[in-house]
Amino acid sequence: MNKIKSDNDRSRKRINNRSIAFVAASVMLGLGLLASSPAHAVDSVGSVTQISGTAQIERGNATLPVQQGTPVLVQDKVMTQAGAAVTLGFVDGSSIGLSGSTSIAIRDRGTVNGQTIASRVTLISGDIHTVVPDKPGQPPAEVNTDNSKATGASPNQ
Incomplete structure (x- = not known):
């Protein structure tokens, strides 16, 4: 039996996924800036x-x-x-x-x-x-x- 998730649960999951993606992108951008800074x-x-x-x-x-x-x-x-x-x-x-x-x-x-x-x-x-x-x-x-x-x-x- 499949459990049907409410729209509220799906929204939370999307928000969490977006938050994780945002944090990951920020970290990658920060590392990229550090790596590209002049020696x-x-x-x-x-x-x-x-x-x-x-x-x-x-x-x-x-x-x-x-x-x-x-x-x-x-x-x-x-x-x-x-x-x-x-x-x-x-x-x-x-x-x-x-x-x-x-x-x-x-x-x-x-x-x-x-x-x-x-x-x-x-x-x-x-x-x-x-x-x-x-x-x-x-x-x-x-x-x-x-x-x-x-x-x-x-x-x-």
Whole structure:
């Protein structure tokens, strides 16, 4: 014997099925958005804050043109052409300025106040100027290179 369900029972079942379908679609959409979000959001250690001239980033097997706002990731190699200049800014307020015909590689990252920053940068060729933000009770530190020597000193010395 078949039991006949009332219209009210059928409506509840349809509503439940629709609710399940809606929840499943929302979860899939959310996962899709997470999967499609740029990798640099997680791996970024800084970004290009200023540029004049032409520069590129080697990222894996790709060479990307540098523009203001371009994220910088661990393992990126940043290269400037002759006459170009690029400044890379980091969340702690520090920066690295690259002059023309300069190449650096971002080798490692660290965490400062819960934010990811570049912790090791290798100068491959050329000239850089770095600025490290003030720390309480200490003057700001700077590092300047001319590819034949590296110096680190407080500007007050």
